[in-house]
Amino acid sequence: MLQAIWPGSLQARLALFCSLAILLVSLLLCGVGYLQDSARLRAQQQRHAEEVVARLADDIDERVRSRQVLLEQAAANLQPSADDIRLHGGEIIRQFHYLKGSFGSVVLYDADGSIVADYPALPGRVGLQLGDRAYFQQTRQTLRAGVSEPLRTRGNLNRSVVVFTAPILDSHGQFAGMLGGSLELFSPELFGELRGMRIGNSGYITLTSRQSQLLLLHPERARVLQPAPSGSDATLARALAGWDGSVLMAGKPGDASLRVYRNLHNVNWLLTGIYPQQEALAPLAAVASEYLVLLLLALLSAVPLAWWGTQRLLRPLTALQRKVRALPDGGGEAILVEGCHELQVLAATIAQVFHERRQIADTLAMREAMFSALNDTSPLGVFVCNADGVLSYGNKAALALAGMERGSAYWFGRSWLEAVHSSHYQQLAADWKRWSREPTGEFLQRFRLNHVRHEPLLVTLRCSRMPGAGAPRFLAVLEDISERDANQTCLAAERQRLQALLQTVGDAVILTNQHDEVLQMNAPACELLGVKLEQAHGRSMGLFVALSLPEHDQPVTLAQLAEQYHGQTVALNLLGRDMRLLPVLFSLSMVTAAGSMHGYKVCVLRDDSVRRRRDSGLRAESEHDALTGVLNRRGMLAMLGALLADDNARQQPHCVALLDLDHFRQFNDKGGPQAGDRLLQEVARILQRRLRTSDCVARLDADCFALLLYRCSSDTAARILNDIRHEVGQLRSGSDDGAQPLTASIGLSTVQGGDRLAQEVLQRAERRCRHAKQQGRDQLIASDR
Template sequence: MTPQQQGGGQDGSPSFTRGSRVSKPFARAGAARGQLKTRITLLLLLAGLALLAVQGGLFYREATAELRAQLNDYLTTQVGAVVTDLDDRLAQRSQLLEAAAKSVGVDADTLPAEAPRLAARFAHLNALFDSVVIVDADGRIVGDAPPLPGRVGLNVQFREYFQRSLRTLKPVLSEPFRARTSGNRSLVALTAPLLDEEGRFAGMLVGTIDLFSPEFFGDFLHFKVGHSGYLTVSSVRSRTTLFHPDASRIMQPVAQPDENPLMQRALAGWQGVAESRHGRGGARALYAYRPLSSANWVVGAVLPADEAYAPIARLTRVLLVSGGLVGAVLIALAWLVLRRLLRPLDTLREQVEALHEGRYTGPLSPGGGTELQAVADAVSGVFAERQAAEAALADREAFFRTLNETSPLGVLVVSAGGEIAYCNQAAHHLLSHDGTPPLGRSWFELVAVDERDEVASMWSAAVAMGAPVRFSCALEAEPAPLLTLRFQAMPGDGPARYVGVLLDISAEEAARQALSMERERALAILESIREAVVLTNHLGEVEYLNPPALAMLDQRPFELSGRPFNRVARFVDCASGHPLNIGTLSIDGGARQVDLVRDDGTRFAVEVTVSRVGGAQGFEDYRVVVIQDDAPRREREATHRWEALHDPLTRLCNRRGFHQALSVLLADEMRRGGEHAVVMLDLDHFKAVNDGGGHLLGDALLQEVAKLIALSLRASDVVARLGGDEFALLLYDCPLAVAERLLSDLLSALGNYRLEGPDGQLYRISASIGYTRVKPDDQIPADPMARADVRCYAAKHGGRNRLVMSGD
């Protein structure tokens, strides 16, 4: 039943009446003609623009593919030319240096004496090299050209290029390094071994190349890739930038994976052209990489995407302008054509209006084609069927009345003042609790007394605004049913009336209250738990936090509700520091030790358990996160690890800790070839202190000795007490002269130390110290420790209070 069909009978029931003749539909028909013309014009315009867009898109796609192919060829050619040039330069220098080395007939004994003559002989190589030096079999520089004060006599035995050339007896290109003289320049060294007549190593010829000399990288400084691109050269082995237009990045580590992932791929062996982001958060760029064949270097070319795809941007603007012009032409043509084609619609509208008012009785004939004539015939048929439809309307009224009376929903028709004009049987049953018919009474007078004034006020406000209104209220009955009422205004020319629908929701309200009580019990249980509990929904947003969770996150409830949990706090791996998502944590798989980082940066050691809520309708993909403080357990583990590697009396490393530090050094291929020292120290006359002053005095002496050793050495060195009065030292990157000075100062400090006993007696101590260097062929900590122990034994039996050292 529609509001236009409802009227008011004498009994207040709705009735159906025949509508009056109006000309409004025909006025709207004229406006509809203009709307139809506009819609058809827009449709034609959209079709034309779509066709243009398809054609333009295909052209754009082919042009883009062709441009990218040209860019790939251009960058590949540029990088290939630079690689070929660098390979030729390095090969030329290596061949000349190797030929010069083969032309020398010397042995290891005569090379130092022949070095000045040979250096003058090789002076012609300075045209290609920054300097040429002659190194003997022990790694000492014995000749150079051009001469540089202080260079002859330097020991390069532990330089990686010397060791590699010594092992392979082949020419070697070193890793780039900074020169200690001549302006801190960036250099590389080319070596050629000098062999005696029997093919044994007698020394080597070393040529240094200034990377930024005009004959090498110097002419690359003005090399451009496009207008704003540039070249880079990087070392694969040391992962160092050798050439870059930004001087601050030269001889610095290469870009990290998050800054330039393609660089990392190129260092791993990839070559080619690809597009990636230019720096952290920067614009995109095209990268081309190719390795050298004569050196372990990679040459790269970088071209910003803005410059590379500038032709595509210009093409896009041309296509957009062309599309706009075509669209304007299509609109003008479509408007003129449709204006002529739709003229018969005006004739049809006028004939239909006359037929409706009785001024026209003949058949409709607007002209304009068979389609429009078919519409006219259909309209004539509609008017012919109109009388038959009005006759059937009375039957429908009876049908709707029966349907309304048998509906399980209560239906009301009320006036603006709230008086009930009609109610069906269901509404009569709900409202007539005392048997009194509700017709003629205000419906809100049947509401419970304590709610009546509020409901009446809300009704008046809704009527004044003419808006739909909905109420939930209890009736004045025993027991009082709880109803929900929804009223909708009935449009019409007469007095304002409203149709309302009633529904008894007493059972639903009881269920809601029971559910609310159950929720309160669940919240009480959660808030009594000591662990932090967080409930998140299927979107990862915070739904609930108990008080321990609020305290742990240092937040208030209104600040967290509806926020994604990963923005309130983040879980990170406690070992690697990598972020972890709730979804990546094991669900129903036990607790996991992680770190919790709050949004203020505070970090906590926690144990987290993630569980999925199951068996509850509407809670699919909800998760319960239980967080426990894990700091005490981790502190206990850290204490146990420290105690396992340290001496409790002196708080120095114990034997296990010293072995671990020395094992790490020996396992590092890069550091093991440096100048490192292992020292064994044994106190002299310690037994006299123990026997004369007791073990407590001996322990105090060991603690003071530990302090003296730590003060005499560098902060980077490792000091350990192996047991009793025996100590071990590991001196990192310590040449022989430096080690001798440090150990001599330590020997003097121990010899000058005096310890006063309980009886006032002064005790003197000294130490026997043995020293050895870490050799490249040492495999286990026992190798250098055994050599140092032999020298310590020699110092003790040589009179004590002395230092026995060796330069091996």
């Protein structure tokens, strides 16, 4: 019984198909899920390794950079001659005892590379000739600080060190010697806890010199200062050449690993993180077991679920069978379907197909009647003819266009060419005869019809062959374009008058449509933009015009100008196609009249270079001090106000100081105004020389100067200002005859997060400067007391 039902049962076949489909879908979903989880885990472990290596690289970079800056500042504070270094090296090196906390030792070299002093003193080091060392030669030739390759010391000092170097220049800017700070390769000050750093449980990091390709850091002590295997490792060689990234390195089973490479910015070293793949992908085993359990559950539930589902889905077929048999014309009962008994139920529905076919025929007839009604009321002329042009059908519009009021009885059976005006008849008849014999494509012509009661009408004719066997027939459509042609002629005349008017205007004038596409440009506009009208016509104006606000050089679009500056004249910068920045005055007007030109824009540009240069010169004169050449109070307030307005810049430390000269009035009274002016100019030169080029110096009044130090901590600013104070104290007037020495009282303030007004910051520095004067002058006060 089961064998007889199973092969012919649609339900059994559907249940089998659904069971297989459930299993395949489950397998596909589990496979996709496993692949997604695997990819997610790989990406997560790769991201983790990259973050660890990036943090370590930043840490090492910061350690190297801090020592470089510390050594550069120490060397910059010296200006001895080469002989001073050889004769007084011990006294000079003792000034840098504070560097001992950052370096293992500090060494002073003379101009020939001989060690003249060290701190702390190490027997056998003074007197060594290291002029042939690469780091000494590079520092002497470039006059720039650097970090040496790992090297072993000479003589009895058998150590592996790296040397930080900074050149020492004399008062003429010539190389006088070199200050070096050495660190042992394995000292905790350089690498610290990096030697024991791990990625996961078994991952580790290495450090390689890109120049010598020697390993500087490795968990295996024996491999330190050994060559890196860059010859057999193409990825490592690429990283040593400057590439940063991560890659999964294949290898023997158990040796595959994820490697992350980061090149350090402040020293020529490569940091590598190695994370074994076996450890990184260990959680995948648990994920795979979970998906296997899901597949087993899908296998056990697929067959009963599919059988129950198909049984419920096929119930409507029984009801459908009864309804179809109840139809009065149930001719489907005579159609037998062998095999699946469920298909026999569908046989009765064939009668419905015949019923639907009759409905379709009725619908087609109704649509044909509708087409005939629309064709008769259409303003376009439609007619049907044969290859000789003889009409077999024509609607009312076609008869009216050709003046065929005598009716279809007169024209049907005659050629439509008889209605063509004599001026076009011969050419049109020849073209029609040639095309109708071998019709390819569409027959499109423009000509005049010889209307019997009116002036000849200008029309267009579109004709194509109608499908079907037998003699060829053609469907033609006539359209009256007389009024359109007249309107186009008037429009062309108006366009010519507008173009002539534009050419007489001296300013650059550009007309665009609603989409900012160029329609017209006069000659000054073509010359200003460096483009011809033929090249710009129909293209967006933004392709040729780049406008920006001059205050912040912020680009601005035509839509923004139309919204914010409609009907106004605004000063802008124009970046032309030749990459020249030209100041212009820009005004924009929009057409608001009803019609197709509503929303058109008229842009007028005028060269504003002369006025802008004049205003810029007046502004520079108003913000600078005529005597010293530095900024005045207005210029300082403008620079400080711009800093406070920049939210991103205020996240970094900045300092403002006010310097007031002590006893300047006595110098001025004894030496005269000219001597006082020279003294003020010398003080201004000291301030400009001591500060960076990015910092600002301003003379607020007779003997008071303000300083703005960008991105500078208060400790660094205090050290720089104390050096300035000492140098000012060494100035002497030309008529110095026992008067009080010239000194400087300085008040220092930092830019705080709540500061909004530049005047408040200056007042805080002025208050601290007054405290310095009250406490005896020649002092630096950095806080309110």
